[in-house]
Structure formats: C-alpha cells, structure tokens
Amino acid sequence: MVSGFEQLGRGVTGKQSERLIAECGPLVNRNTKLVDEDGKCNGIDVYGLSKLMDYLEDYKPSEPFLRHSILGQNKPLPFQREVRRYYCHPIVVWTVAGIIIANFIVNIVEKEIDADRSHLKYASFWDGADTVFNVLFLVELLWNMYGYGFGRAFWESGWNVFDFFITGVGVILLAGVSGPISQLKLLRAFRVFRLFKRIKSLNKIIMALLASVPGVANAFVILFIFFCIYAILAVELFREFGINGTYMTDDVDSLSHVVSSITPRGYTHGIEYYGTYTRAMYTLFQVMTGDSWAEAICRTLLFGLYQRSTLAVSFFYISFAILTQFVLSNVIVAVLLDNFVAPPPDGLKDPEVTELIEYVKAEVAKAPRPQLAPGDRVQDEKMVELELSSYARGAVAGAVPLFDAELVTRRVDRMEQSMLRLEAKLGQVLDKMIKLQALPGERREPPPIHLGKPQGR
Known part of the structure; x- marks a missing residue:
C-alpha cells in the first residue's frame, strides 16, 4: 500500500499504512475474507484502494484549483474538470510535444538553408509555418488556462507564466509588427523549453537542476x-x-x-x-x-x-x-x-491521516456499500500495481487525473468472472483425471490442484 500511495504522489509511512488498512479496510474492501475472525483487517483489495484514493481526492484534492475559477471560490467553469483531464491525457501531451519539436526542427532548417534574412528564398513558407505554430500554441495555452478556470492558480506556476510569455510574443508577431520589437522573433528558439513542462521525465531533470542551485x-x-x-x-x-x-x-x-x-x-x-x-x-x-x-x-x-x-x-x-x-x-x-535522486513525495502527516480516517467513516456511513459473497474472489497484488501504474502514467509534470473507481470496479468484476470460469475448467480436468485413474491397473490418487487465494493489500 505504501508503494501504491507513492506511485500516486501521496506518500505514507508504514505505520500510517497499517492504520489505514486496519480502520478503513473493513469499510472499503469488497473481499470480506481480508478480515479475520478477530475482526482485524489484514489487507486492502484493489476496489478498496480505489475507493480510498477517491475519498482522499475528495478530502485533499491533488488539484484544488479545479473547484474554483475566475467566477469565484467553489464556482468552476462548465466542464472545467473534463477539460483539465483531457489536457493531461498522454495522447494530448505527446501531440503537443511533437508540435514543439516540429517547430524547433523548422527553425533549424530555416537557419541552415535560408540564413540570409535580407534575401529569403522561402519567405512565404517560413511565415506560414510560423503562423500555424503560433495558432496551435495559442489554442494550447487557452486550453490550459480554461482547465485552471482562468484563475489565479494558473499564474502560480512558473511554467505557465513562461508559456504565456512565449505564446504572447508569437501573437504579437502575428500582427506584423516592425522595428525593434520585431527582434522578439529571436525568442522563437526558446519555445523548445516548453518540452520541459509537457514531458514528465524532462521536467524532473529541470526541477532537479533548480533544486541543486x-x-x-x-x-x-x-x-x-x-x-x-x-x-x-x-x-x-x-x-x-x-x-x-x-x-x-x-x-x-x-x-x-x-x-x-x-x-x-x-x-x-x-x-x-x-x-x-x-x-x-x-x-x-x-x-x-x-x-x-x-x-x-x-x-x-x-x-x-x-x-x-x-x-x-x-x-x-x-x-x-x-x-x-x-x-x-x-x-x-x-x-x-x-x-x-527523486525525493519521496510529500507524505501525509499523522493528523491528516486521522482526519482522513474520520472522513472515510463519515462518508461510508452515509452510503454503506454492499459486500461480496464469501465465495467471491477479488484481484491480486499484480492487478493493484497495474491499476496504480496506469494511474501514475497519466500524471504529467505534477498534474494528476481523477481516479476512476467505477472503471476499476468493472475490471474487478470481469476478473472475478474469469476466475470462476477457470475454476470450472479445472474441475472438468480433475474429473477426467479421476476417470483415467479408475481404469484397471494400479490406482493412484490424482495430484491436488491449488488455485491459490489472492492476497489483498
């Protein structure tokens, strides 16, 4: 569980993890077998972990600015959360990164084959490419600002301020200005720095350099x-x-x-x-x-x-x-x-863990969850790590998407059905083995087949 919280950017200590499992596990788990005869919870299943993360997101959101906007506190813009989620999607992230790289390559090619500014051979192509890139970067900037609700939180990020400045210079140049201000074109070479915001691995390097100053x-x-x-x-x-x-x-x-x-x-x-x-x-x-x-x-x-x-x-x-x-x-x-060396994520303090446990108890008391039948099965640790890894991959430069508990629940249900079908097939194989042993000759007992019970976290 500790590693799971670390992957999600919410660090907890081993002792805090034991408290969460002991007090919140019985409330959020679907697998009743994780609670022994003495009423002690021995682990947390993937459904319980997803619900616990959902409660944590409500109690201490990773992106609190999604609840606010330029309209005021607790007044988000229409579809602001969805806009932010799509903006942080890996496909969008790598698409924007590809556009930034393409713009950088065009600048390199321009300075290689058409370096004389007074006698440009392909002036129309360079101007057209610059216009297209400026428009795309402007759309991306407005998309990002909408996810922040056009609020103050947008300006608290140095990367956002840098994006606004570079994109603003491009918009000014689109107006066809001349004179000394036209020298701002030199800043186009710095657009590639925006990759350090969009690609998480590059962002870690830059942040490490800044931390080492x-x-x-x-x-x-x-x-x-x-x-x-x-x-x-x-x-x-x-x-x-x-x-x-x-x-x-x-x-x-x-x-x-x-x-x-x-x-x-x-x-x-x-x-x-x-x-x-x-x-x-x-x-x-x-x-x-x-x-x-x-x-x-x-x-x-x-x-x-x-x-x-x-x-x-x-x-x-x-x-x-x-x-x-x-x-x-x-x-x-x-x-x-x-x-x-990547520092551990900022962990929850003990008072915050206590408040989280009380919050979970209060929320569960409002809407109790149905428990699974004793014979039902739940996911194992590998499935938990798979879900956490896919969740962590969605985080880009500190932006964490919402944890979809319903999606995880559906996957757990499908996995349970697959386990039941596997048990039925193994039972058929066992019956055939018994029949073969019933043939004349030396009778031997078939070897036992252990299905292995998945263990929760």
Missing part, C-alpha cells in the same frame, strides 16, 4: 575563490615575462636559445596572458578546460621564466589543475547527482 552555488563560490587566488599570484609572478620582446631558454646541454615572446596579437607573452587580473582569470579558465594550455601557456613559462629551475611554474599549474579539474569540478558533479 543552492548546493552548486556554494561549490562555485569555493571554486571562484581559488580562481581569484591563483589569478592574483599569476599577475605577480608572470606579468613581466618576455617584457622586452624575447626570452631565453636553456636545454640539457647548456645551450641557450633566444625566443621571441611576441604573440600573434602584438603583445608580449606575459602581458597578453597575465597583464591584468581579468586576463589572468580567463587564462586560468582556459587551463581548467584543458584548451591547449600545456603548450601555449605553460611550456613557454616552464622553459623560459627561470631557465633551469622549473619547480615554481610546475607547482603552480599542477596544483591549480588538481584543485579545479579533479577536486572542485567533481564536487559540483556530486552535488548535482545528489539532487537527481
């Missing part, structure tokens, strides 16, 4: 401090290198060589790479990324600064590379990975 920021501060320290030292140590336009190197045979220190840009080596604090910072960033720093930056100083004494230059660059590339960079990666 505080920890990563601390790691970046430490990294920045080390950069500052090494940049200050680099300016002090290396700024005057080759200041006269040349520097001298000594090889192992004590032969001296005079080498030009003028860079392709006309500066001396020390001035170009370490002339100021900001230049030293950029040079050290190049060192951290491994962008040919060993040959262009380090070796020049290694052979020409102190000739035969290479210890200072070697220690400077090796210590910097170890600290930045091997230590602090991995710390940042570790912080990111730590936040990618």
